[in-house]
Amino acid sequence: MDGSDIWGPRRQLRVPVRHLPGESTGSFVNRLAHAHGLELGDLLGRVGEGYRSVDARLPALAELYVNRAALENLAVLSGRAPHRLQWALPSLADRFLLPGGGPAGWGWPFTVKGGWLVGCCDACALARGVTEPAWRVWPDGWRVCLRHQRFTFGDRGQDPRVLRLEALPEVVRAHAGRRRLEQRFGPAGAELFADAFQIVGRWWERMPEMWSWTQRAWRVGWEAREGRTAALVICPEAVQLAGEMLRYEQRGERTRAARQAWLGGVQQLMDGWGLEGGKGWSELVQWLDRHSRPAPAPAGVGGAGRRRRRRALPLGHSRLAEPSGSLDERSCMT
Numbered sequence: 001m002d003g004s005d006i007w008g009p010r011r012q013l014r015v016p017v018r019h020l021p022g023e024s025t026g027s028f029v030n031r032l033a034h035a036h037g038l039e040l041g042d043l044l045g046r047v048g049e050g051y052r053s054v055d056a057r058l059p060a061l062a063e064l065y066v067n068r069a070a071l072e073n074l075a076v077l078s079g080r081a082p083h084r085l086q087w088a089l090p091s092l093a094d095r096f097l098l099p100g101g102g103p104a105g106w107g108w109p110f111t112v113k114g115g116w117l118v119g120c121c122d123a124c125a126l127a128r129g130v131t132e133p134a135w136r137v138w139p140d141g142w143r144v145c146l147r148h149q150r151f152t153f154g155d156r157g158q159d160p161r162v163l164r165l166e167a168l169p170e171v172v173r174a175h176a177g178r179r180r181l182e183q184r185f186g187p188a189g190a191e192l193f194a195d196a197f198q199i200v201g202r203w204w205e206r207m208p209e210m211w212s213w214t215q216r217a218w219r220v221g222w223e224a225r226e227g228r229t230a231a232l233v234i235c236p237e238a239v240q241l242a243g244e245m246l247r248y249e250q251r252g253e254r255t256r257a258a259r260q261a262w263l264g265g266v267q268q269l270m271d272g273w274g275l276e277g278g279k280g281w282s283e284l285v286q287w288l289d290r291h292s293r294p295a296p297a298p299a300g301v302g303g304a305g306r307r308r309r310r311r312a313l314p315l316g317h318s319r320l321a322e323p324s325g326s327l328d329e330r331s332c333m334t
Contacts, residue, residue, distance in 0.1 A: 013032065013078070013079075015035045015036055016078075017035050018128050018130070020125055020134055020136065021124075021136070022090060022136040022138065023120065023134060023135070024059070024063050024064070024112075024135045024136060025063060025064040025066070025089045026064040026108065026135070027135040027136070028088075028089055029047070029064055029074070030059040031130065031132060034132065040058070040059075043077075044106065046073065046077060047066065047070050047074050047077070047104065048066065048067070048069065048073060048103065048104030048106050049104065050105055050108065051107065060154075061110060061117070062108050062110040062112065062117075063108070063109070063112045063113070063117065063137065064091070064106060064108050065091060065096060065098055065107050065108070065113070066092065066097065066104075066105070067097055067099070067101075067106070068097055068101065069101075069102070069104035069105070070098075070104040070105055071085070071092060074092075090114065091112075091113065091114070096114070112137065114137060115137045115138050115139045115140075115326070116138055116139070116154050117135045117137065117154045118137075118138040118143050118152050118153055118154045119134075119136075119161050119162050120134040120152065121147075121150045122150070122162045123145070123147075124145060124147070124148060135154075139324075139325050139327075139329075140231070140326050140327055141153055141154050142154075142228070142231045144165070144171075144172075149166060149172050150163065151163040151164075151165055151232055163232070165220075167219040168219060168220065168232075171216065171233070171235055173236070174238070175235060177239045178235070178239050181239070181242060181246070188249075188313055189242075189246070190330060191313060191321050191330050191331065191332075192249070192313070193238065193239065193327075194321070194327045194328075194331035195242070195245060195287060195331045195332060195333050196238045196239070196242035196245060197238040197331070198334075199238075199241065199283045199287060199333055200234045200237050200238045200241060201231075201234060201238075202280075202283055202333075203275060203279070203283070204233070204234050207275065208225045208229070210275060212273060212274060213233040213234065216232065216233040220232070237269075237273055240269060241269070244265060245291075248262050248291070249291070249294075252294055254294065259288050262288070263281070263284060263285075266284060267281075283333065287332070289316070290314070290317050290320065290333075291314045291316060291317055292314065294314055295315055295318070318332075319332075
């Protein structure tokens with residue numbers, strides 16, 4: 001017995017369970033139950049009162065949310081201070097706690113707040129001694145682990161989907177390039193990649209049969225026209241386009257001649273990719289319109305090099321894009 005009564009549990013469960021970075025609360029609680037030979041519902045009964053679907057796939061389908069009293073109970077059971085548990089599991093942050101100061105309670109809605117449920121990289125999990133499926137909360141419905149070359153995504157299925165990327169070295173290189181862009185140029189780099197990703201994603205919707213995208217999908221055994229395929233196959237082109245966008249911003253020229261020259265350079269890239277000429281111009285022109293007026297230079301901190309890296313994007317962009325969140329939210333190409 002763990003000492004549970006109407007006041008809640010008094011001692012932690014006997015087997016300590018490590019969390020995974022960014023892990024969902026549902027995934028962690030599911031593993032905590034399994035480590036002690038309990039059904040998920042039995043453990044939840046010790047956390048508080050709530051409603052749970054009978055679907056055994058629940059940790060892969062939706063997220064667990066608790067109120068303050070249930071957080072305290074879960075902290076006791078897991079052997080952590082409440083604030084440490086909140087730091088470890090993003091869905092336990094104060095802004096996601098259920099309202100009310102009454103008895104311990106929890107809910108398990110199918111809407112995940114602040115992101116998507118994405119499978120944890122199996123190699124990362126194994127390094128922490130986790131051998132069963134686990135999920136994390138992520139801004140987008142997919143994620144790339146560069147360390148282990150894994151593409152993971154949410155599929156509303158029983159097991160997290162983990163795809164090895166050895167057959168797609170160009171995709172791995174592209175995500176490494178994306179990381180360098182974001183590390184060097186901060187939020188501006190991240191938002192320009194988001195813009196490029198949205199544009200190339202629109203091209204994929206109209207032209208999923210482009211040979212390089214089809215070939216990449218086939219190399220990992222996926223269908224070229226599956227919805228999940230786009231996020232996997234378009235990143236090399238998106239990173240190249242983001243580089244062209246960055247160069248346009250760095251030049252700072254907004255004349256008609258500068259726009260035409262930039263469009264011509266991007267068209268050459270598209271020709272090299274095998275995209276039919278003219279089909280993607282509407283998105284490029286729209287992007288140029290939203291970046292037509294440069295933003296004032298930000299106040300410098302730490303010298304000219306730091307100011308250059310912290311480049312501000314035009315107001316037409318910033319009025320539509322969010323500073324954080326998913327690629328869709330961080331792009332002006334909504």
